[in-house]
Amino acid sequence: MSVYVNKVKRLFKNDPFSELLPVIEYWDDEKLFVCEGPSIGAMLICSPTIGGNSKIQNALESMYKQSFPANSTIQFSLVSTPDIEDSLYGYDAIRGGRIVGPDQEKVDLMSSSIRDFYREGSQHPINRSGFQFRDFEVWVTIKIPIKEALPTDKEIKTFRNLVEQTYTLLEMLGPYEATETDYHRRMQVLMNMYDGEGWRGTPRYHHKIKSSRPLRETILPPNKRIVPKKNGVAFYDEHDNELQFVKTLGVSAVKDELWYGEMLNLIGDWRYGQNGLYEHYILTLNVVLPHQRKAKNALQTKRNFVTQQARGSVLQWLERLKFQKQDLDRINREVENEGSSLVDYALQITIFGKTEKHAEDFAKKMIGFYAAQQVTLKQDAYFTMPFFLASLPFGLSDEFVKGSSRFERATSKAMPFLTPHMGSWKGNTLQPSILLTSRLGQLVSLDFFQSETNYNVFCAATSGAGKSFMAGYLINSYIGSGIKQQPNDKDNQVNFDDGSRCYIVDVGRSYEALAKQYNGAQFIDFSKDTKYSLNPFASVTQMEGVDGQASMVLTIIKLMASPMGRINDLQNAGMQRLMMELWHQKGREATITDFANMCLQDEEKEIRNIGKQLVNFTEGYQYGDMFSNKYPPVDYDGRLIVCELQNLKSDPHLQVVALMSIIMSIQRAMFMSGTDKRKLFLLDEAWQFISDEGMMKFFADFLENGYRTFRKFNSLGCTITQSLGDAYQSSAGRAIIANSAWLMLMRQDDEAIETLKAEKQYSGAEIDFDLMKSLKTQKPKPGIKDPDVYSEVFLRYGTMTQVCRLYTDRKLQLILSTNPDEKARRSALMEKGMSLNEAIEHMLAEEGYVDKAS
Template identity: 30%
Template sequence: MTLPASVLSPVIAYALDERVFVGHDQTIGFGFHCLPRPGAGDRSEQHVRTLLEDEFPPGTMMQILLYASPNLVEARKRAMTHFCADAGNAPAAMMRGAVSWLYDHAGGPFDEFAGVWLRDFRVAISLKTPMDGATPTDAEIDRARQTARRMERALNALDVAPQPMTAKSWITTCSELLNRGEHASWRRFGEVHVDEETPLNRQLLDLGSRLRFESGAVDLEGGGHLAFLSPRSFGESAWFGMSSALVGDLMQGRRGLRGPFFVNVNIHYPSAESMKSRLGKKRAWTVNLVGTQFRRWMPALEGRYRDFETISRAMEDGRRPVRFSVTLGVYGRDRDELDRAVTDAIGYWGEYNTILLRDRYICRPLLINSLPLGADRRCDADLGRYHTMTTQEVACFAPLFGAWRGTGSPSLHLAARDGQVMSFDLFDGSTNFNGVIAAESGAGKSFLMQLMTTSYLAQGAMVWTIDNGGSYANLCETLGGEYIDFGERPMSLNPFRLVRDYARENALLQRLVASMAAPTQPLDDLQNATLEECMKAVWAEYGLDMTVDLIAKRLKSSKDSRDVDLGRRLYAFTSEGQYGHYFAGDNTISFSASYTVLELGGLKNQPHLQAVVLQQLVYQIQQAMAELSRQRRTLMFIDEAWELLREGEIAKFIESGYRRFRKEWGAMVIATQSLGDLYGSDVGLAIAENSATKILLGQRADVIERLVTKGQLLLDPGHIEQLKTVRSVRDAFSEAFFQTDRGTGIGRIVVDPAMRLLFSSHAPDVSAIRRHRAAGLTLDQAVDAVLAERARTAMAAE
C-alpha cells in the first residue's frame, strides 16, 4: 500500500518569527536539533529531569529522536576544504584522497572487523501541545515560546548545543529518515529546499519517491527497507545513561546497532491528577491481589507490585507520572540485510534484559509517530506501545547521549567506536598546542605521527620531525621534504650564530652548554650561576662570534678550581675535541623546505653527542618558528628519542621549549612507548603538564593501574577502563585515546590502503616496498605494485 506524503505528518506550517509549528491535528509545537552529549553523569541526570519535569499542560507530547544520520555532506565538505586546494601540494592530495576513501565507504561498513557504518548522530527534540481551535491564539503562541525558552535553557545546561528547529531543518531531518536512495535531495547539498507555498507535510518525500507499507517493513522504494521494533518489557533495573548502552558498547566497540537506525521516545503528559488517581486505584487493586491466593496463579503480580511501589515512591519525591513509548527503527539495503539488522537488535537489547518484538502490522502509525512533531496522544491508547513510568525512570531511556565528537577542526578525520564522525586538531587547544603520544611498540605511534605530519603539511604548515630510527624516510620522499641524516655527512650546528635576542634566549643557550658539560647529572646552582656569568661575559665581548672554545677558555682561566673543572668538561665540544666540528664555524643547517626530517640514528653510538644535537635542533627550530611570526602553523615531532630526554640538563631544556612553543603559535609533540616513561621522570611530568593534548594508544593494563594507584593518571573510572581496551587491528584501524581540554574519547584511525601501506612499519610491508624499489620503481610505484600483488593474491585465494 502506497500513501501520499501528507499523511505522514500533521505538520502544515511554520511561523518564522515565533519559531513555532502548527499542525492540522490542532497542535502547536517547536523543536531543537542537538548533538548527543558524550557521557552521562550526576549533573546531566538532574538537567534531563529538569527537561522532562516542566509544567507542561495536559495532552502535551514530547519526542526525543536519536538518529544515526547518513547525511555526511557537510562533514565531508569541511574535511575536504580544510586542506590546500593547490593541485601540486602532495600532502593535500594524499589527505583529500584519504577523506574521499573514508566517505565513499559511508554507504556500508567501513571495516570488516567492527561492521560499523560511518554516520553522524543527531538528536531532534520536539514538543507540541493542544490548541483550542484550528489556528493558534496569541496566548497559545506566547505559552509555546515561553516553554521553548525554558527547554532551551535546560538543553544548554545539558551541553547538547541546541539549535531551534526550522521548516528547512525539520524537512531535512524527515527527508533523511524517509528518502534513502542514491539520489535523495539531501545528498546533494546537505539540506532540502522548502517551498513556502506548499504545506510542509506535502514536502517530505522527493519527487518520484514513494513508500510502500508491507508486513513487517516499509519499502523505501529505491532506498532500501525500514523495520520497527518495540519493547515488550524492560529489565527490572535501569540506570541513567542506559540509552547510550542500548545504542552501542563504547567500552569495547564490538557490539551495538552497527548500521542505520533511529530510536524515538514519545512522552505523553496526561493530567497529573488523573494519572495519580488512576495509578492509586491500580496500586490498591494490585496490593489486594498480592495478599490473596491469586498470587499463586499470577506470578507477575510480584513484579507489578514492585513497579507500583517504585512509581509511588518516585511520585512522593515529586516525580511526575507520564506515559512513554520507545520505538526502534532499523534500515537495510535489502530484505536480507534488514532481517539481520532486526535479529541483531533483538539480541543486543536482550543483553540488557529488554525484550524487543518486531512490529508487523502497525508500521504506518509507528512511522508517523516517529517523525519529529508527529506523536499523536491518541496512539497512547490505540497502539498499545505505551508504558506508565515517572520522569525519573523515563530519564534512563532518553536517547540523549553518544560518543565524543572530537575537538571540532578536521585536521584528523576519525571515527568513534559507534561510527560517529570525529575530528581532531592540536590547535583547537585553549591553553597550548603541545601534545604527547604514548604507545606500545606496534600500536601505531609512528603511523599516527606520519598521518598528523601529512595533515598539517596539507594545511600549509611547516613541520620538522626528529627521529632516531629511520621511520620517516619514505614519507619524506613522498612529500618532497628534506632528509638530513647526521650519520652521513659533516655539518655544523653552531647555535651562537642564530641568536637574535641574547637576553631572551640565554636560558636555553645556557642549558645547551650545560648539557655538553654534564650529560647525566644536572649542574648544581653554583655551577649554573658560574656558567651564566661566563657566557654573558663572552657574549658581551664576542657576540655572534661566541664559541664553545671561548667559554671553555674563560672558565679555565679562573682561579677557582671548580670553574676550571667545568671548563675542562666542555673539552669534547671544543675545536680540539671529538665533537667540536659540529659546533664550530657557520651553522650549515637551514630549514627551507616545508617538511624536514632530522635523522639522529647515525649518532646512536655517541649518546652524549646525540642528546646535545637534539637540544640544538629544538633550539634552532624554535628560532625558525619565531622568524615566521605566526604567519603559518609550525610543528615539531620528536619520535624514538625518549632515552635522550630522561637525564641531565635536557629535562629542563625540553620543559622550557614546551613552554615557549605556544608563544610562537607552534606545537611540540613528543612520542614515547610507555605511559610509565611519561609519568616516571621529571622531564616526562614536565611534558605532561605542558601538553594540552595526550594521545594514548595501546598500553598494558598493569602500567595503567600503577599510574592510577600513584595518582598520576587523572581520569575518571570509566575512561580508565576505556583506556585499557584501546587496540589496533591490522589492515583495519588503530585506536587512540584522546585526552584534551575539549573532551576525552576514543577515535579509530582509518585510512585508504595506499596510505596505510606507506606509513606502515610492519616488517612484511617494509620489505615488500624495498623489493620493488630495488627493481627500479619509484616509491609511489612500489606502493601501487605491492597493493596490486596483494589484490591478486586475495582474488586467487577466493
C-alpha cells in the same frame, strides 16, 4: 460535473505521503512549527554526551517535570545517519593548493582519497564486519496541543517559555533550535538515505529548500513512493527499484535494575569494539505528559484497589499482585514526596536498511544485541506506517498513543534512565585536519591546534601497535591542510601554499621512507662528522624576557658541562651572568668556546671549573666544530625535515646535547617562517631521552620551556614513546605530560597499565584503564581482500576520553606505500605517462578492487 472529470479526480484520490506528515508550516518570527492536531512544536538539535553524570540526570528530570499543558509530547531521539557532509566539507575547505610544486598532485590525491573513503563508508560497509561511518545527533521535539488551527498569542507565549526552559536545561548537550531548513535537511536524509538525493555533497548549513510548496510536500521527491508492508515500509523510485526499507521495533521489557548511563550500552560495543550496530537507525523515547490531576486521581484509585486485593494469604498465590503494589507504592511516593510528574512513555527503534534483507538482518542482530543487555525487542508488524511516522519529529499523536498499546505509566524521575542522549565525542572542529572514527562509527573531526591551552601531543605505543602508520597519517594530514579556507566555488580554488611544515627527530630511521615520499623533504643524518653547526647561540630568536630563550641556552651549556646535572647554585648564577654578558657582546655570533674562555678567566674557582668541563665542546677538541661557527647551520627549508640521531646513539651525552640544540634551531626555523603556516615538531623514540633521571634533569627544564613556547610560533610538539609509564619515570617525562593538552595512547601491555593505576601516575576514571587494556591493532590478513584492518588509540583531551580508530582504504595505502615492489610498479606506470592517480587506479584494478582502466 461530467463523468469524465469524476473519473480523473478519483485517479488522484490516493492520499500522498506528505499528508501523513504532521508538520504544516514553520513560523520564522515565533520559531515554531504549526502541526496537525492542532498543535505547535519546536525541535532542538543536540550533540550526544560522551556519558552521563548527575548534572545531566538532574537536568533531564527537571525537563520532564516542567508544567506542560495536558497531553503535550516530548520525543527524545538518538539518530544515526550517513550525513557527515559538514565535516567533509570542512575537510575540503582547508585542502587543495596547500603545496605548490611537484608534491601538489600527491598531497591533493591523498586528501581526496581520504574524503571519498569516508563518504563511501557512510553508505556501504568498509569491511566484512559491516563497519560504517556515521553522525549521531539527538533530536528533542516538543509539541503542545492548541485549541484552534492557529495558535493564540497566549499559547505562543506559554510555548516559548517551555522551549526556552528546556533549552537551558539541555545546555550540556549543546542544543540549537531547528529552523524549517534544519528540519527539512534531516527529513531529506531519512527519506533519501542511500541514494543521497537532495543532500549528499552539500553541508547542512548550505542546505536549501528548493520549492515554494508547503513544507511537508517538499520532504519526499515526487519520483518516489512509500509502500507500507506487513513487516516494514518500503521506498521505491519511479522504476520500482527498492531504495531503502524501514523496520520498527518496540522495546517490550528492560532489566529490573537499570542504572543511569546504561543506555550507552544499547548504542553499540563502545567498551571493546567487537560487536557493533553499524546500520543507521533511530532510538526514540516517546513521552506523553497527561493531565496531572486526573492522572494522580487514576493512580490513587488503582493503588487503593490493588492495596485492598493484596492482603492476607492472597499474596502467596498472586506474586504478581505483590510486585504491582510495590510499583504503585513507589510511584505514589515519588509523586507525593519528591514532586515527580506522571508520564506515559514508550521506547522504539526505527531501522533504515538499504534493502528489505539488510533491514531484516540488522533487526535480528539488534534483537540479539539487546537481549544480551537484558532488553527485549519485538518487531512491529501490520501497522508499520503508524510506527514509522511516530518515530519522526513531531510524529507522536493521540491516535498513535491510544492505538499502539505500547505506553507505560511512570514518573519523571524514571525518564533520565531511559533517555537516549549518550553517544560518541565528535571531535573539536568542523575543519578537520585529521579524520578518525569512534568504535560506534561516529566520525571524529580533529585539529590539535584548536585548543584553549597548548597544542602539544604525547603519544605512546608498544611495538606493533601501528604507531608508525598513525604518525605518518597525522604528518601527511597536516602537510596537506592549511589555515585559509577555500571559496565555495570549486571551479575557482586558490593555491594558498599554506600547508603545515613538519620537523621530526628520530632514532632508528623510521621516517627515512616517509621523507623519500616528498620532493620537498630533507633527511639529515647527524653524526660526529656532521658538517652542520649546532651552536645554540645562533638559534636564539629572543634571549631576554618572559618568552626569552636564555634558560634554554643555559640548560644546554649546563648539560655540556655536567651530564649528571651536578651544577650548584653558585655555578648556576655565575654561568647565567657570563652568558648574558657574552650575548650582549656578540649576540648570535657567540660560541661555546667564547663562553668557556670567559669561565676560565672568572675569579671564582667553581666557575673556572665549568670552563674546564666544557673543553670537549670547544674548538680544537672532540665536539668543538659541531658547536662553533665553522660550519653553516642546518637549513630547514622544506615541508618535511627528518633529523636522524641513530649515529650518535653510542655517545648518549653528545646525543642529548645535539637533540637540545636541534630543538632550538628548529624553533628558530619556526619563528622565522612566520605564523601563516602551522608547524609540527615530532620527537620519536623519546623514551631514550626521558628515562635517565640523572642526565635528563636538565633536559626536563629545557623541554618544559621549549614546549611552552611552541604555541607562540603557531606550532605544536608531539612526543612519541613506547609506554605511557616512560613519561612518569623522570622529571623530563612529567614535564612533557604537563605541557601536552592531548594524550594519544595506543596498545599497551596490561602490566604497564596496572602500574599506571597502582602508582596513580594517570589520573582518570576506572573505565579509562579498562579502555586502555581493550585497545587493539588489527593488521591485514593474507588472502583477505577487505579485512577488518585498523589501529585504535585512546584519546584524552581535557576531561574527554574516548577510543578512536584509524581506518584507511587500499588506495591510500598504495599512495603511501614504501613496499619496494609496489613503489616500482607505481613508478613504472607513471613512466608510461600515467598521472599518480591513474597509476594508483590501475594498481587497484590489478588487485581486483575496481574495473581496470582502458
